[in-house]
Amino acid sequence: MRGAVIHAPGDVRVETLDDPKILQPTDAIIRTAVTCVCGSDLWPYRGLEPIGDPHPMGHEYVGVVEEVGSEVTSVKPGQFVVGSFATSDNTCANCRNGFQANCLHREFMSTCQAEYVRIPNAQGTLVATEQTPAEVFWPGLLAVSDVMGTGWWAADAAEVRPGSTAVVVGDGAVGLCGVIAAKERGAERIIAMSRHASRQALAREFGATDIVTERGEEGVTRIKDLTGGIGADSVLECVGTAEAMRQGLRSARPGGSVGFVGVPHDVAIEGQELFYSHVGLRGGPAPVRRYLPDLIDLVLSGRINPGKVFDLTLPLDQVAEGYRAMDERSAIKALLTP
């Protein structure tokens, strides 16, 4: 089969790889319908995370089941399925607590920019749609497997409630999906922090009521100006840098909440500042599996369309162009068709 392999920073190629095989009785093999490039794929692409030996890439997928291991009974060949970037048995104590991205048998997906993918823990990871959805829904369902699930988790961790004010730090695909989530969860005011016209427009389309272009302390001051001087009830921190975390924490009102969903890079939180702010902080890899049934329904009913974050569609063979465009921020997110 054909699949993407990263060799070095800036060097992602499509190569011929062995077809994946069932290795465990809990595995499934799917034929990829669509896959994509994630903002987090850019960390190694930019040389900010070690790459080591050349290896496959990608952790977002929707597809059709080709084959299942002997212990997989919840999905069967021919079904269209949506999964999560973090696999889970959905039965362990952490899964039962709703934190499937911390499943005791978790394996992170890492080979999805390819024609076929092996899914570990298939029984607890994959959710089949009732029938094969029309192609127009595939990008939205693909978004659900990671960025929309993560945006939802950001809003959940930030305790967005009906009538509240939410700030979204980060105008990447996750931040934009965070706007969708904040709106669906009933936020009355949604302030998107963005300085890119096309992303501002999509944020507004998704439900943002205000746009703040300033960053850092200036950005915090603008948020305070917009929130009666005290800050926002909820902040969705969708970046992962120290600056974004600082901006997020300082944008929340006393007793507000920050949900942080970008993998933190060189972030340390000062205990005494957090203490006197009364701000609650919760983050982590999104427990997408918890939200999958509801999010699939929201997409298939046409209520939300997170697939709009894909503003570039390429054949899998041109994956390198997808990375390049996202690295240069000329694309929000690149969809790949095998």
Added chain:
Amino acid sequence: MRGAVIHAPGDVRVETLDDPKILQPTDAIIRTAVTCVCGSDLWPYRGLEPIGDPHPMGHEYVGVVEEVGSEVTSVKPGQFVVGSFATSDNTCANCRNGFQANCLHREFMSTCQAEYVRIPNAQGTLVATEQTPAEVFWPGLLAVSDVMGTGWWAADAAEVRPGSTAVVVGDGAVGLCGVIAAKERGAERIIAMSRHASRQALAREFGATDIVTERGEEGVTRIKDLTGGIGADSVLECVGTAEAMRQGLRSARPGGSVGFVGVPHDVAIEGQELFYSHVGLRGGPAPVRRYLPDLIDLVLSGRINPGKVFDLTLPLDQVAEGYRAMDERSAIKALLTP
């Protein structure tokens, strides 16, 4: 009047001071019924916080109103009142959000180890009891003004729920009151971390079901052993040191919650570790005012008796002995009678 003054580390004296006066129309003056020494008073006493010029001490109080400013209508002279160590107008945006310890007009109390005390923001800070309570209730009501309110907040911030498992880090008065709070909020299992026999006994009396004497990584391992390998739903971090915070965060299960209520000293939280733990973190000075009516009822109905944390009672003139005993941990908490 007589009142305590700190001059230097280890040097607290009772001196004759000017009687406090109404300075603002929102002030009240109370005659202290009982007051006490707080664990946080030990930071300057031990030379771990700068002292500067000699100054009065104490932030816990119950007493009888002597005089009120012209804008104070909620309490009147002769009434027995309970307040909070952090004063609040109880009308600003932060107060309305339930975070009265972040009131926009907050003033921290700091002169309560004395015969008379001026209470700023009296209207929003003081809660009068229906009648003057019997003396037997005074220690419990005094505890409500700080350590019991703070223990309650720790359990609230740690999201203790009926049927859950809670760990309490710290066996000082706040930690012990945290045990009471966890029990009242319905925790099924309450693990107190303590290596002092008398404090263990009080923790058990207050509702602890298990005692862990180990600290640091060994303590975390013991907690994991007691919680099916994953950790506790809720952790009440009632110390404020880096070690206690680390122990607290690592004792919580994935997706669990840590409430931290000891003022952090040299505490930094590593972003990536917090991220992958899914643990929620919220702390700060307790919004005691939010809880006062309920906690006063719990004390006066005899349902809880946080006054038991006072295992040493001294006349105000012997305040120095109270500091010494708490510094040496021969007393949990010293009550002072003016």
